[in-house]
Amino acid sequence: MLELPERALEIRDQVNDFFQRRILPNHSLWLEQAAAGQAQPEIEQTLRAEAKALGLWNMALPRLADDEPGLRLSNLEFTGVAEVLGRLEWASRVFNCHAPDVPNMELLQLFASDAQKQRWLYPLLEGDIGSAFAMTEPYEASSDPSNLTTRIHREGDQYVINGRKWFASNASHANCELLVVVGVTDPEASRSKRQSLVLVPRNTPGVEMVRDLPVFDHRSPTNTHPEFTLTDVRVPIANLLGEQGAGFAIGQARLGPARLHHCMRAIGECEVLISLMVLRSQERSTFGKRIDEYSSTQAAISFSRIELDQCRLLVQQAAHLLDTMGNKAARKQISMIKVAVANSYQNIADRAIQLYGARGVTNDTPAARAFAKARAFRIYDGPDEVHLQTIARLEAGEQELGQMVHYLSER
Numbered sequence: 170m171l172e173l174p175e176r177a178l179e180i181r182d183q184v185n186d187f188f189q190r191r192i193l194p195n196h197s198l199w200l201e202q203a204a205a206g207q208a209q210p211e212i213e214q215t216l217r218a219e220a221k222a223l224g225l226w227n228m229a230l231p232r233l234a235d236d237e238p239g240l241r242l243s244n245l246e247f248t249g250v251a252e253v254l255g256r257l258e259w260a261s262r263v264f265n266c267h268a269p270d271v272p273n274m275e276l277l278q279l280f281a282s283d284a285q286k287q288r289w290l291y292p293l294l295e296g297d298i299g300s301a302f303a304m305t306e307p308y309e310a311s312s313d314p315s316n317l318t319t320r321i322h323r324e325g326d327q328y329v330i331n332g333r334k335w336f337a338s339n340a341s342h343a344n345c346e347l348l349v350v351v352g353v354t355d356p357e358a359s360r361s362k363r364q365s366l367v368l369v370p371r372n373t374p375g376v377e378m379v380r381d382l383p384v385f386d387h388r389s390p391t392n393t394h395p396e397f398t399l400t401d402v403r404v405p406i407a408n409l410l411g412e413q414g415a416g417f418a419i420g421q422a423r424l425g426p427a428r429l430h431h432c433m434r435a436i437g438e439c440e441v442l443i444s445l446m447v448l449r450s451q452e453r454s455t456f457g458k459r460i461d462e463y464s465s466t467q468a469a470i471s472f473s474r475i476e477l478d479q480c481r482l483l484v485q486q487a488a489h490l491l492d493t494m495g496n497k498a499a500r501k502q503i504s505m506i507k508v509a510v511a512n513s514y515q516n517i518a519d520r521a522i523q524l525y526g527a528r529g530v531t532n533d534t535p536a537a538r539a540f541a542k543a544r545a546f547r548i549y550d551g552p553d554e555v556h557l558q559t560i561a562r563l564e565a566g567e568q569e570l571g572q573m574v575h576y577l578s579e580r
């Protein structure tokens with residue numbers, strides 16, 4: 170692992186201390202309250218107030234202005250903190266470092282007008298409201314955004330929106346007040362200039378939630394993925410985010426940091442899974458041998474460690490590139506970590522399930538849920554294949570050693 174700057178280590182240690190003292194001992198209570206239907210479990214609210222009072226807040230936003238609350242950690246500095254937060258599904262929310270609000274705040278920081286910032290960004294930074302990003306559509310292959318059909322057309326000083334979205338994470342959550350909707354403003358424009366982003370208040374007439382989608386049979390009021398329709402939804406033209414027709418480019422700016430943060434958190438969760446594998450295999454025996462003495466167990470643990478440390482270094486490299494060169498320059502590395510981490514996460518969760526035997530498929534350990542999340546992660550934020558396509562395309566333009574073939578040939 171690369172050594173992080175002193176300040177980043179101090180903040181990571183403070184977050185870790187808070188995690189051990191306040192979050193972990195309250196995990197059962199959080200689960201109970203979530204199971205009872207609380208979308209924002211009371212204990213989560215209590216801990217959010219405590220973390221905010223300690224200043225451990227908004228750590229995933231490197232571009233905070235002087236008057237905006239939070240710690241100004243770079244992406245690289247945040248990697249250590251994010252690993253701690255990744256150990257439990259709800260820990261990021263305690264520190265206002267959770268998706269989809271963080272990437273939506275980044276978008277607003279970059280492209281919102283002053284009035285839009287007042288209305289949406291500042292309440293999000295304070296943790297008073299939630300938001301959702303609604304791009305994917307059920308009837309179109311949405312990994313290619315130029316396929317989107319949701320129509321945004323202008324009538325006087327309003328935009329009128331019609332369409333159907335799904336998997337807009339958090340859109341049906343009790344705290345969600347803002348939908349960032351991607352739709353077509355000009356169907357005649359080139360494929361990358363058709364879309365725009367519009368800020369839609371969640372309670373606007375014409376927005377109808379249809380259903381909350383399960384992910385591998387899992388639903389939770391704290392983490393929703395709804396399908397919803399927009400029927401003649403009207404918003405002022407001042408709700409356009411950035412320029413008309415710039416939706417594709419703006420959406421790309423959001424996805425770099427979003428993917429990076431998901432990867433960082435997954436690494437933290439994988440560390441938990443490796444620890445569980447080691448402990449479990451030390452405490453049980455079969456056929457006169459402890460399970461950790463079998464070479465297959467050693468391989469499962471060792472390959473997990475190798476993959477995870479490779480992933481961490483790749484993620485740190487991507488974070489550093491994003492900090493120093495920006496989103497566009499880090500594009501290949503972001504796609505690389507997205508593929509590498511999602512697949513290693515799935516492999517490690519799979520090995521943990523296997524080592525736990527039947528218990529591995531229950532929810533007595535985090536392994537089964539991790540496996541389901543990892544499998545979904547291979548699709549959201551761009552499916553594996555789309556990232557592999559990006560990597561191959563960029564790689565093709567970067568080759569410098571091709572002319573060596575003339576020297577290497579034996580003829």
Ligand SMILES: Cc1cc2nc3c(=O)[nH]c(=O)nc-3n(C[C@H](O)[C@H](O)[C@H](O)COP(=O)(O)OP(=O)(O)OC[C@H]3O[C@@H](n4cnc5c(N)ncnc54)[C@H](O)[C@@H]3O)c2cc1C
Pocket residue numbers: 269302303304305306309310311312313335336337338339384394545548549550551552553554555558
């Ligand atoms: C848990 C979860 C949360 C999500 N959260 C959000 C959210 O907050 N907001 C939002 O807008 N969306 C969200 N999504 C949706 C997600 O971003 C999309 O599912 C994803 O972009 C893929 O789009 P699609 O489902 O339409 O698949 P499609 O585009 O139909 O692709 C299906 C499959 O086709 C193959 N394929 C596609 N392109 C290529 C290619 N170039 N080369 C080879 N094969 C290819 C791949 O196997 C791919 O998985 C979420 C999804 C999940 C599962």
